Amino acid sequence: MEGKIAILIVYVDDIIITGDDRGELDTLKLYLAGEFELKDLGALRCFLGMEVARSKSGITVSQRKYVLDLLRDTGMLGCRPAETPMEPNAKLDIEGGKDVDREQYQRLVGKLIYLSHTRPDIAFAVSVIRQFMHSLKKKHLNAVYGVLRYLKGTPGKGLFFKRGNDRMVEIYTDADSAGSSVDRRSTSGYCTYVWGNLVTWRSKKQPVVARSSAEAEFWALARGICEGIWLRRLLSVLKIIKSWPMKLYCDNKAAVNIAQNPVHNDRTKHVEVDHHFIKEKIDDGSVYLMHVPTREQTADVLTKSLHKPSFENLVSKLGMVNIYEPA
Template identity: 60%
Template sequence: MEIPSGYGRDVAANTVCKLKKALYGLKQSPRAWFGRFTKVMIGLGYKQRQGDHTLFFKHSKSGGVTMLLVYVDDIILTGDDKEEQQLLSQCLGKEFEIKILGKLKYFLGIEVAHSKKGIFISQQKYITDLLKKTSKTACKPASTPLEPNLKLGNVKDVAVDKEMYQGLVRRLKYLSHTKPDIAYAVCLISQFMHSPKETHLQAAHRILQYLKGTPGRRILFKRNGNVKLEAYTDADYAGSIVDRRSTIGYCTFLGGNLVTWRSKKQGVVARSSAEAEFKAMAQGICELLWLKIILEDLRIK
């Protein structure tokens, strides 16, 4: 708290201000917090990634690297310089009130499991909670996220609760962070959030049925020395029956491990299948360049 400028000139040193009302949830508070945290990290010799402002890294003289990723007030600290990690934890403990939880196991609803093969990530608990909340715990599992050759449009059907539908789609969007197999299906149902109908809700429930049958599927990041970077892209030409726009999809691999993926509807109508494919390739190349910039900061060629 600070006294308003110009008010404290004629006030005695031992005078205090009485707070009548406190405001919570100010939009600038997260920005102020992150600015304070960034200032501390830069003061400790860390650099902020321009491609991802939440990622800080530091190279030690011995050749090691320490990385810190922050999301609001949740932090992941990793690297191969154990001494620097301990020093950073001590310095952050002096500046902020922090709690060290040990080896990474759970972060923002994402479960992390370590093994000799590598690192597994999943959202099994998140899926279980979502099925309970939507009363789909006892539903019949489906083999695919969508029915084959399904085309969704603005059909004349019974309208459903808009807030309920939007909440379900938002949860499925967050779930697609570790479930690339539902990315296209979620992209499809999210196009009707402004006016959802019973047909769209049935498609969303189909995704839940698919998740019921695949709750334990996880993504594996294998331990290997390969740092080959590659991407695959695809596009369906005029796949939308509403506005004839195409949907692009891409996925990128680093050392044979799937690291990023996306399914997105194109902004304009493509005049040919070749144009739709080229736009998908452009998106994939942009993703590769972004990953390349991050790897260069980490001194990985």
């Protein structure tokens, strides 16, 4: 039916069916039951280790059991919790240190990568430790245990998708200029919100060395806009009415001014491609670029290790809650 949506998600023998028309969903389930041997488990409660809880105010997705199993398997259930996933301003390199079991390290990091699908608060730490999968030392394994100690204190944290009237798409982008002590590459991060809820995020070391903080921010801006364009296409496929332009937030005034200024000079030639791309999206009304103070830059938690007050403030802006905490 026109205007009706049914979505089928399949992973091996696990299936999720959702949509906006109960009759269509029942018809789809009857059809699938006629073709395959199925068991209807009712409302979604668990999928691939992700636990779903519902309330009148929204939906929470967490991986509490996955975290507890991971802590039990690694003998960390009795460890002292850490306040943050990584020590503030921590820098890992490849020089010196004792060799460790590579398979153990890779296995642990792989599990943390999967956990970060619902835990953006560990995304930066995981992006750092995964860079040493093939040249690791004892200090790198200690960094992994640091993430586990943080998880010991926050096993039930998860993403909360609230009900609301906000119909905006917002993108926060940030970069930590020359943050890597190994090759001086910058780490960029972005997080996107649809209708006030966090839906995608990424923390990633940039592929080339930026020659200025503005260049590093430009690279992050371009990646954030690409993610926004993908979201716009997805919303269009789902036939969801959109409110444009998307709001793009950056805490680097130089990058914002260059993006909005059509005049090129010698200082911006090395970022000209990204500049043209960003300026084009601003001019056609797809994006509205705004400066945001660093203390309110949510993506900052995806680019560097922070002290507890700043870390907890930004994690709260990610829409993370712990439904297992005492009321």
